[in-house]
Amino acid sequence: MLYHLAQANIARFKASLDDPIMKEFVDFIEPVNKLAEDSPGFLWRLKDEQGRSASYIESPFQDEMMAVNVSLWEDVESFKGFVYSTVHSYFLRNKKKWFDMGGPSQFVMWWLQEGEVPTLEMAKERLQLLEEKGPTPEAFTFREFYDSSGNKIEMR
Helix, strand or coil, rough: CCCCEEEEEEECCCCCCCHHHHHHHHHHHHHHHHHHHHHHEEEEEEEEECCCHHHHCCCCCCCCCCCEEEEECCCHHHHHHHHHHCHHHHHHHCHHHCCEECCCCCCEEEEEEEECCHHHHHHHHHHHHHHHHEECCCEECCCCECCCCCCEEECC
């Protein structure tokens, strides 16, 4: 059976998307999303009804300033390549400019059978599972990564 890597991350914006402190981030939302879609191994990402970033979707969390990003990748190598070897890494390194970093777990990965697509509810459940139990084969991070068979793997 073939599995794909799902990921979700949440972050609380420091300000509304139309606030001047958010301009750099907002200016690059669509170009970075396009880069993701054009990246090797990319399969799917959550979008709003107009095809824009999930940043514009009503959050399933009680805080309306909470942004959610969900995507699906063929494998961990493809996802890591996008996250750390493209302009995306700039935004990851500088996330404190735009996001409040306090609060619950902000990033989670899990495996889905080929043909499945992650949902917002699934992302919320996996983030909660990670928060409550720590990394497991059902909800993990790069620091404690599990392969699709449930084996813990050292990531480099």
